[in-house]
Amino acid sequence: MALVGTYVALSKPLVAVFPIFLLAWLRFGIGAVAMLHWFRPAIGHTALDRRQQVWLFAQSLFGNFLFSICVLNGVQRTNASTAGVIMASLPAVVALLSAVLLKERLTARALLAVALAVIGIGAFALGTPDVGADHWVGNTLVFAAVCCEAIYVVIAKKLSPYVGAKRMSALINLWGLALMTPLAIGPALVFDFEPVPWQAWLLLLFYGLAASVWTVVLWVRGLKDIPAHHAGVFTVMLPIAATLVGVVFLGESVTAGQFIAFVVALLGVVLITRAHDSSHGHLAK
Secondary structure (H helix, E strand, O other): OHHHHHHHHHHHHHHOOOOHHHHHHHHHHHHHHHOHHHOOOOOOOOOOOHHHHHHHHHHHHHHHHHHHHHHHHHHHHOOHHHHHHHHOOHHHHHHHHHHHHOOOOOOHHHHHHHHHHHHHHHHHHHOOOOOOOOHHHHHHHHHHHHHHHHHHHHHHHHHOOOOOHHHHHHHHHHHHHHHHHHHHHHHHHHOOOOOOOHHHHHHHHHHHHHHHHHHHHHHHHHHOOOOHHHHHHHHHHHHHHHHHHHHHOOOOOOOHHHHHHHHHHHHHHHHHHHHHHHOHHHHHO
């Protein structure tokens, strides 16, 4: 989640260089090349049945394709720290979906952890100034990305017993590439690549590897051992990382009140971590 927050924030300078659909397509292309050797089933995993294939497509549709469109259009209209803050509503959305779709029981400790994350991020959002006339459009798009990411998390949990983390990463990235290709062909044909500075290409490489490879493998592997709503609380690391990147690298600022809000949100992560440590055997089972 810290990596997700980092690449969400760093996508802001990238959308200033590349058209959005072309940027998303390049990201999926980088991931596809990096994961060519991951498409085959891992030892102990069989071929996916038709229903699992449909779930895998849905995971990519929401978590890759629609998420990329929403978040890239969103950060283009708002600042990196605000986008990260809005995305920290993920714990609540993931908890709700995991209860409804996965029938996970939300303990009092888990609900308190989610509440702390939401309260902390809500306080941050209230203290964040407007960033332009169309900032609300960007904020709405970022929240749409939150909903897409929450669906992705729940489906990843559902598929984790049947698909290895590496293969899942490769397959959903391939679907993302296929879905984005028709939208990227036009911009790719007219875009002038020559003036793009080497720093932008280096940042694009990090963005592609982080978004398509590293974060997916880490996230899916972690979901094998803990419930989806517990994992959802750790999404609070996303806005923290995004805001730190915004402050350190993009010249944005954070008030004392917003810093306190972050501390409150982090208490939720500490709470859920202690709960997991104290009952690790039960959760793993």
